[in-house]
Amino acid sequence: MALTQQAAAELHIFFFPFMSPGHLIPMVDIARLIATHGIKVSIATTPHNISRFKSMLLRDNSSTANYNHINLYELQFPFTAANLPENCENLDCLPTRQLSYNFSKATMMLQPQADHLVRLHSPDAIVSDFNLPWTAQIAAKYGIPRLAFYGTCCFSISISVAMAISSHANTISSDTEPFLVPEFFNKHVEAESKTYGVVANSFYELEQEYVDYYEKIAGKKVWPVGPVSLFNTKTIDITERGNKASIEKDKILTWLDSRRPNDVLYVCFGSISVFAKSQILEIGLGLEASKRPFIWVIRDNIANQDGVLPDGFEERVKNRGLIIKGWAPQVLILNHSAVGGFMTHCGWNSVLESVTAGVPLITWPLFGEQFYNENFVVNRLGIGVGIGVETGLAWGEEEEIGALVKWDRVVETVNRLMGGGEAVEEMRERVSQLGELARSAVAKGGSSVVNIGRLVEDLLSLKNEKLMNRQNIGAMRNHE
Ligand code: UDP
Numbered sequence: 001m002a003l004t005q006q007a008a009a010e011l012h013i014f015f016f017p018f019m020s021p022g023h024l025i026p027m028v029d030i031a032r033l034i035a036t037h038g039i040k041v042s043i044a045t046t047p048h049n050i051s052r053f054k055s056m057l058l059r060d061n062s063s064t065a066n067y068n069h070i071n072l073y074e075l076q077f078p079f080t081a082a083n084l085p086e087n088c089e090n091l092d093c094l095p096t097r098q099l100s101y102n103f104s105k106a107t108m109m110l111q112p113q114a115d116h117l118v119r120l121h122s123p124d125a126i127v128s129d130f131n132l133p134w135t136a137q138i139a140a141k142y143g144i145p146r147l148a149f150y151g152t153c154c155f156s157i158s159i160s161v162a163m164a165i166s167s168h169a170n171t172i173s174s175d176t177e178p179f180l181v182p183e184f185f186n187k188h189v190e191a192e193s194k195t196y197g198v199v200a201n202s203f204y205e206l207e208q209e210y211v212d213y214y215e216k217i218a219g220k221k222v223w224p225v226g227p228v229s230l231f232n233t234k235t236i237d238i239t240e241r242g243n244k245a246s247i248e249k250d251k252i253l254t255w256l257d258s259r260r261p262n263d264v265l266y267v268c269f270g271s272i273s274v275f276a277k278s279q280i281l282e283i284g285l286g287l288e289a290s291k292r293p294f295i296w297v298i299r300d301n302i303a304n305q306d307g308v309l310p311d312g313f314e315e316r317v318k319n320r321g322l323i324i325k326g327w328a329p330q331v332l333i334l335n336h337s338a339v340g341g342f343m344t345h346c347g348w349n350s351v352l353e354s355v356t357a358g359v360p361l362i363t364w365p366l367f368g369e370q371f372y373n374e375n376f377v378v379n380r381l382g383i384g385v386g387i388g389v390e391t392g393l394a395w396g397e398e399e400e401i402g403a404l405v406k407w408d409r410v411v412e413t414v415n416r417l418m419g420g421g422e423a424v425e426e427m428r429e430r431v432s433q434l435g436e437l438a439r440s441a442v443a444k445g446g447s448s449v450v451n452i453g454r455l456v457e458d459l460l461s462l463k464n465e466k467l468m469n470r471q472n473i474g475a476m477r478n479h480e
Pocket of ligand 1: 022268272330
């Protein structure tokens with residue numbers, strides 16, 4: 001399936017990422033990955049989001065032979081029209097959850113600018129986040145394929161779709177009662193009819209049956225091309241991935257170097273999660289009482305509020321706890337041998353980065369598909385311990401709900417994972433084997449590399465088909 005340079009160079013793919021770190025980060029990696037195959041790639045997003053990855057692209061362009069330049073196109077974000085504060089261009093910048101609707105409205109208003117770009121540059125395909133549904137209309141208008149990126153695994157996409165259309169969901173008696181997910185219906189296939197296929201940040205060996213299942217039931221091609229975090233091999237790219245870290249790389253590494261292997265728990269709930277202050281207090285008290293070394297990442301908009309951490313907490317834990325207020329270099333941390341556990345909200349990127357680093361998880365889902373990801377981690381892969389949350393938080397209601405998990409449950413779960421024992425050793429063994437499989441998938445001849453080749457071949461043959469059809473129509477007209 002080797003691509004000739006000439007064939008690849010004929011393709012131009014336009015990327016439209018969604019403006020949230022969990023979507024932007026992997027999609028930029030996918031764009032970079034595709035560009036290494038000699039394909040012309042363009043990314044269209046807003047200026048602030050471009051600033052988060054531009055220096056990485058400049059490094060790519062200056063260092064890699066045969067690396068095609070990635071074109072960046074700015075979309076102006078309609079703050080005023082959507083009643084948003086200026087520079088609020090990413091979901092993680094929203095000062096309050098109440099503005100989520102305005103944010104979503106603003107992303108919908110980008111369609112005319114995107115349409116203009118596509119008309120001007122005539123790409124051969126669009127890779128779009130599923131949160132930007134209008135790209136399907138643009139793709140249809142210009143007769144090019146649209147590939148969707150969901151930001152999660154095939155297991156969760158399959159369950160999400162089935163849940164949305166399942167009549168069984170209406171017959172269960174409580175939110176926690178388990179039920180069998182039925183087959184997909186044509187309805188979903190119709191709704192997604194304008195999408196040619198799905199590019200996933202996953203790897204085939206991790207969820208083979210769900211990749212096949214989704215492909216079959218949705219009638220679409222699925223290309224798992226990850227884990228895309230592994231595409232970052234330079235320390236600077238790993239450290240700056242997604243945003244500028246709020247702590248010096250050397251400070252973190254020195255701190256981790258002084259710890260024993262597998263001794264540190266890394267605690268981070270992703271880029272957009274919000275907790276009630278009372279819940280953060282309980283987490284702090286639990287980490288303190290566990291007496292184990294930890295790195296705890298607290299988003300800066302929360303960390304800088306008064307009274308968030310227990311009184312005197314930072315002083316009391318200073319010899320064994322590192323608190324990062326703001327953006328942490330997550331992949332750098334997870335890959336240090338001192339890290340032996342990850343307490344996570346089960347955002348898919350975090351799960352996959354942990355699997356890739358061979359680190360078992362404490363799962364604490366907060367909303368949406370994070371619960372499906374937890375199920376996959378704990379029940380299917382057997383590489384995690386659940387903290388025991390059964391219900392999700394509705395977007396924006398965190399403060400009203402308060403603390404769902406008390407400090408003693410935090411201690412108990414942390415000790416279960418970090419305390420070792422036979423069950424945990426088996427988990428470590430399983431997750432490190434999956435980490436090996438992940439690395440093989442992105443190595444030469446691996447499944448993800450082969451999938452990128454297939455994807456490009458597919459797009460190329462679609463393009464050729466289109467050209468031939470045009471020529472045939474032209475010839476028929478001449479004949480008439
Ligand atoms: N991330 C990071 N540092 C942080 C917080 C998050 O590098 O302080 C990265 C993390 O490595 C992952 C992404 O941001 O790649 C978060 O995506 P995920 O799907 O885990 O969760 P989300 O933020 O979308 O809820």
